[in-house]
Amino acid sequence: MDYSKICEVYAALESTTKGLEKTDILANFLGEICDEPELIYLLQGRLFADYDNREFGISHQLVIKAIGRAAGISESEVVEEFKELGELGLVAENVLGKKKKQTALFSKKLSVEKVMENLRKLTTIEGKGTVDQKIGYIVELLHSGTPEEAKFVVRTVLSDLKIGVGSGILRDAIVVHCFSPKDLEDKKVCAIAVQEAYDKATDFAEVFSRACDDSLEKIKLKPGKPVKVMLFPKAKGVEDAFRIIGRPAAFEYKYDGFRIMINKEKNGKVKIFTRRLEEVTKQFPEIAEYVEEHVSGDSFILDAEAVGFDSKTKKYTDFQAISQRIRRKYDIAKLRDELPIELAVFDIIFYNGDSLIGKPFIERRKLIEQIVREEEWKIVLAKQIITSDEVEVEKFYEAALADNQEGLMGKSLDAPYKPGARIGHAVKLKPEDKDFDLVITGAEWGTGKRAGWLTSFDVACRDDGELLALGKVSTGLKEKPEEGLSFKEMTDMLEKLVVEVDGRKISVKPEVVVTVQYQNIQKSPTYSSGFALRFPRITRLREDRGVSDIATLGEIEGESGE
Ligand code: AMP
Numbered sequence: 001m002d003y004s005k006i007c008e009v010y011a012a013l014e015s016t017t018k019g020l021e022k023t024d025i026l027a028n029f030l031g032e033i034c035d036e037p038e039l040i041y042l043l044q045g046r047l048f049a050d051y052d053n054r055e056f057g058i059s060h061q062l063v064i065k066a067i068g069r070a071a072g073i074s075e076s077e078v079v080e081e082f083k084e085l086g087e088l089g090l091v092a093e094n095v096l097g098k099k100k101k102q103t104a105l106f107s108k109k110l111s112v113e114k115v116m117e118n119l120r121k122l123t124t125i126e127g128k129g130t131v132d133q134k135i136g137y138i139v140e141l142l143h144s145g146t147p148e149e150a151k152f153v154v155r156t157v158l159s160d161l162k163i164g165v166g167s168g169i170l171r172d173a174i175v176v177h178c179f180s181p182k183d184l185e186d187k188k189v190c191a192i193a194v195q196e197a198y199d200k201a202t203d204f205a206e207v208f209s210r211a212c213d214d215s216l217e218k219i220k221l222k223p224g225k226p227v228k229v230m231l232f233p234k235a236k237g238v239e240d241a242f243r244i245i246g247r248p249a250a251f252e253y254k255y256d257g258f259r260i261m262i263n264k265e266k267n268g269k270v271k272i273f274t275r276r277l278e279e280v281t282k283q284f285p286e287i288a289e290y291v292e293e294h295v296s297g298d299s300f301i302l303d304a305e306a307v308g309f310d311s312k313t314k315k316y317t318d319f320q321a322i323s324q325r326i327r328r329k330y331d332i333a334k335l336r337d338e339l340p341i342e343l344a345v346f347d348i349i350f351y352n353g354d355s356l357i358g359k360p361f362i363e364r365r366k367l368i369e370q371i372v373r374e375e376e377w378k379i380v381l382a383k384q385i386i387t388s389d390e391v392e393v394e395k396f397y398e399a400a401l402a403d404n405q406e407g408l409m410g411k412s413l414d415a416p417y418k419p420g421a422r423i424g425h426a427v428k429l430k431p432e433d434k435d436f437d438l439v440i441t442g443a444e445w446g447t448g449k450r451a452g453w454l455t456s457f458d459v460a461c462r463d464d465g466e467l468l469a470l471g472k473v474s475t476g477l478k479e480k481p482e483e484g485l486s487f488k489e490m491t492d493m494l495e496k497l498v499v500e501v502d503g504r505k506i507s508v509k510p511e512v513v514v515t516v517q518y519q520n521i522q523k524s525p526t527y528s529s530g531f532a533l534r535f536p537r538i539t540r541l542r543e544d545r546g547v548s549d550i551a552t553l554g555e556i557e558g559e560s561g562e
Pocket of ligand 1: 232253260346
């Protein structure tokens, strides 16, 4: 297929803000790629399925170099244009447009296959001396396409197509194209089926081709391939928890660590994924050891929390204390000794060839009781009581807090596991719960003694795959790194993610998730969510979380009392 065809679709999507129009544009296009379902990734601005974490590893500086080289102008000229236009896609379109006019450059048509081939190469080469090679692959594409095609190549490389297509719209387009729903109700039912299939597969190409054949039910869990974890809404208190999950119910410690899905494949290999579907097997060699020694079964997928503890005092530590283990790729043995973790297993969704997601929670728990041999400070089951009694829950709640944990999780005994969904089968109970996990979408450079650092951050929640602004946060970070998460650390992280520059402000790829505490929530016409947080403060960096884990508009609304 010609790349120009997909660029026409991008342009049409960019020209409307209306969700229904976007859905129709996409649904029409899906008709053209039935035989090549992988092209759906390009509509997401990706090259692989969502569970596949291969990255381009391309900063905007590198793209500046590539544009300069392709257009035969200096880097500083590109930077000048960047300052003026604010976005590198437009810069590429502009400067290459001028060049192509001058030289009447003729090139044969750029194909989608060529774009995918070159961009996929970007994800495989790494190490010293590869920068030039990477630039070469981009330049080749910029040379062979029209200026508009160059714009979308650049935007794809920077993972920001600016076409306003989130996973919700793509899902709806699959529904419209594959099922032609009769009415709104039918559309909703189909959307749930497609969403459930997606949460198991985390791969729109697979979901699309299955939906085309009307065989969504054939999408199966497979150990080794990460799935979206089940999420939990908040309860206002013990009584509210019982109201949502029924009586009797299970209550468990809500451990203050990070979520991991432990996969044992049939060949015996253990793979570990965070809830943002990132593989962290290498960073946590002890997890595979504990699982091999303590869990029986040929293949399985366990849902668990990795919790830090102090090896001397045998006291649990908080998430922040062990968070550096998630990213660290070197000194792993040293870090393992310094920052040990215990696994608290709380669910199982696949065992010896069978999916368990439709089974009641109580049965899944019984199974983990049978197959996990507990050993303190290595692997345990989440501490649990089953009760109908509020006083008993309150006591257990206090015990969890005294044990340095965050609170409790309440769980319906007969509920299935719903990958990716945040529904009321289980609820969290945390004291002083005025915080949300949000993603940073932009930032502003500081002044005075904070010049050189980004010091104000735009944060957003999500709504059916779209991001909605909730305001700016400029407190919580530290000037001195030894005091905690610092402005410098955040600046270093965000600078790698810049997609747009507007004077002192930048927009970034939405990848950095932070916990933001606030005093209350106000209605606000200023921000696209319609709400603003009052006195917001960043309290944590959540390396283990991604955009799909952040708070939803529904939750913000719920807490606002509107
Ligand atoms: P929150 O991070 O506030 O959204 O709370 C949900 C998180 O609590 C889950 O994603 C898990 O990482 C964590 N968690 C800790 N203990 C449990 C447990 N017993 N059951 C389920 N989730 C737990």
